[in-house]
Amino acid sequence: MIALISDPILKKKLSNQFPFLEGAEPSFVQLFFNSTAIVHLEPDQPICQQGMQCSHLALITKGSARVYKIGENGREITLYRIGPGESCILTASCIMNDRPFPAFAISEQPIEALLITTADVVRWSNDVPAWRNYLFRLISDRLGDVISVVEEIAFRRVDRRLANYLLHRTETTDDNLQITHQAIASDLGTSREVISRILKDFEQQGMISITRGSIHLSDRQCLRNKSIE
Amino acid sequence: MIALISDPILKKKLSNQFPFLEGAEPSFVQLFFNSTAIVHLEPDQPICQQGMQCSHLALITKGSARVYKIGENGREITLYRIGPGESCILTASCIMNDRPFPAFAISEQPIEALLITTADVVRWSNDVPAWRNYLFRLISDRLGDVISVVEEIAFRRVDRRLANYLLHRTETTDDNLQITHQAIASDLGTSREVISRILKDFEQQGMISITRGSIHLSDRQCLRNKSIE
């Protein structure tokens, strides 16, 4: 499950993925590879639990994870997703400030990640400019992400957010989305009934067609109009 | 309006307020004071506008500011407030990553602040460990703040949030709150009518009494129960 990095080809790959390795001092690159372990994670495995003290920082090289909050009533809302080249920066923030993790993180696509100990995270952030810039940029990006979420749920109507969501989730794939209404609701921070209702509206207006467990986008332009209506 | 810092007593005061000055190298402390200007700001003055490129970072020494988003419909929501010893860290994040500011910031209490140029912000974050730790901690705190806001608006009912709000806003003062319903609505990200309605409910239940422009908390315990109901 856990292995030290040694393959030189792998090294090169990682250098391309993580900007702090490019142009870094060779001694640090060496150090980085020597003190890093690779882990693999199946989908739907918990990565961080709310309230946890974090012992490692995970840099994702493949796959993706979802960071989300759970409300008193059991509803969920996704704060952001992280993919290759990124890291669960909330972990870093917890590490640096010695705080418990304020949310949940779970794997979605099968994940391959590099594990870095808290000690290394702190040490490198003192010694390696490129590393701390990387951390700083990531955490700034996340702050931006979460501010966008606030804006969305505070001001935008659910039907428009949903239209937007469907478009974004099919950007890199075809027009078929394999997902349940509940999963969408958990991303958008609303309830399953609301999503079902609106999807049915969309279907009746000919924008999509629905089957159990999947949605087909038949009129993207119409959805685009809806999303910015 | 703008003056260089020279008074030694003032220096001492500031050292107490900003952790990165305590125990810092004397040469940096000297540098910091030499390259820092003091500004004063009346209440309700804009500090940062959404979309701005930031040219300075403001460290607040007195007073407070409010950072908020404005929705398409004109409604507002407060992301967080900053007070003495803190700084408009979103600015720092914009500076470090060369991005436009994603929100609005406005002074509330009369502000006294230290202005630092973007060049110094970047330079010190490379050279001065205590400074970059300060920045990192601030931005982490803000991320935590904004995540809490998401949780609030996504999952909690307005009446409970309002009860909680009233209690928090009178924590350091007496039981009289000088504020309009509109201002509360702008903090909580809802509309004035909703706040007025609920306040009226609270009044009829004997928790508060309302007069034009101010609210008196007559039964804090009852409000506490309401807020966690």
Place this chain on the structure above:
DNA sequence: TGGCTGTATGTGACAATGTCACACAGACTT
């Protein structure tokens, strides 16, 4: 005093969203 003029608040109707309880439908097992 009374009448302006802002700003603050109240109200009723309706739309959008959230909640609850339960019905129904498809896929899979036995």
Place this chain on the structure above:
DNA sequence: AAGTCTGTGTGACATTGTCACATACAGCCA
């Protein structure tokens, strides 16, 4: 065929958001 998951549909109702007003209070001026 019956049982059992999981996913979806539905109607009733509560909460919240929106709109168009009405009303109330404070300060000012005639």
